[in-house]
Amino acid sequence: MKATVWISHLLLLALFCSRNCRAIISADGVEFIEQVCNTTDYPDLCIATVRSYLHSSSADVKELCHIILEKTQANATETLGKAQRNAFKLCMDDYDNNANKYLPDAIRSLELKEYENVAGNASAAINEAIRCEESFGEVPKASRSPLTVENDTLFHLCVIALRIVSSLG
Numbered sequence: 001m002k003a004t005v006w007i008s009h010l011l012l013l014a015l016f017c018s019r020n021c022r023a024i025i026s027a028d029g030v031e032f033i034e035q036v037c038n039t040t041d042y043p044d045l046c047i048a049t050v051r052s053y054l055h056s057s058s059a060d061v062k063e064l065c066h067i068i069l070e071k072t073q074a075n076a077t078e079t080l081g082k083a084q085r086n087a088f089k090l091c092m093d094d095y096d097n098n099a100n101k102y103l104p105d106a107i108r109s110l111e112l113k114e115y116e117n118v119a120g121n122a123s124a125a126i127n128e129a130i131r132c133e134e135s136f137g138e139v140p141k142a143s144r145s146p147l148t149v150e151n152d153t154l155f156h157l158c159v160i161a162l163r164i165v166s167s168l169g
Contacts, residue, residue: 036061039163039164045156050064050068061167061168068161070107072103078150080092080096083095094129102125106125122158126158129158
């Protein structure tokens with residue numbers, strides 16, 4: 001009797017996981033991530049970003065793009081906070097647009113399969129990061145932007161998303 005109960009629990013767990021446990025990393029999933037990311041300009045960043053998400057190993061191309069856009073939005077939100085804490089007024093509007101408009105709109109457009117809108121919003125986010133970076137050149141005694149790393153990361157992640165979304169449309 002105990003063996004029957006144990007086997008039935010094992011079968012239920014297997015059935016549940018076959019439908020819901022997408023976090024199990026398969027060799028095919030890892031190879032697929034690498035295959036998609038290797039088509040981008042920044043494959044190492046793409047692979048590291050995608051692999052940091054629990055369900056990435058079973059993601060399709062659209063889901064990989066979604067992961068990249070979510071990470072980009074999270075980074076933009078963090079950068080907005082940094083700009084606000086340090087009173088970088090020159091970049092606050094840029095990152096407010098990225099965190100609260102362009103990147104959420106890109107994610108919504110991706111879900112609606114409006115790939116041209118995804119590309120337009122990702123491009124707008126890139127332009128905001130560039131504007132933020134360039135605005136520090138206008139500040140006397142500013143040798144470089146204190147947000148260069150954040151601006152570069154947003155730029156690189158958006159370029160990755162643009163490349164991936166171009167394969168969908």
